Amino acid sequence: MSVQRRIGAAAVEVGVSADTMVRDKPPATDLVDAQEVARVLQVPVSAIEQHARTGRIPASKVGRRWRFNVPQVVAALSGGPT
Secondary structure (H helix, E strand, O other), X not given: OOHXXXXXXXXXXXXXXXXXXXXXXXXXXXXXXXXXXXXXXXXXHHHHHHHHHHOOOOOEEXXXXXXXXXXXXXXHHOOOOO
16 A cells, blocks of 8 residues: 555544644644654654655645644545645
8 A cells, every 4th residue: 555545544544633633732733743643643754754745745844844734634634625
């Protein structure tokens, strides 16, 4: 299975939601790093960073690090508008 399919399947299989990804963070904090996204989706960090670089999942660079807006990532992985 390709990494892209695995990421999408993991999001559905794990039942990822914005609440799941930020449960340990204050509600106002919607940005998470690549490690957090990879941990929740159970995929390699390199796959998350590659999908961010190619625009397959929405992300912003802050310095040298990728940051992900949780609702946008969830929408992108579930096939909704980003």
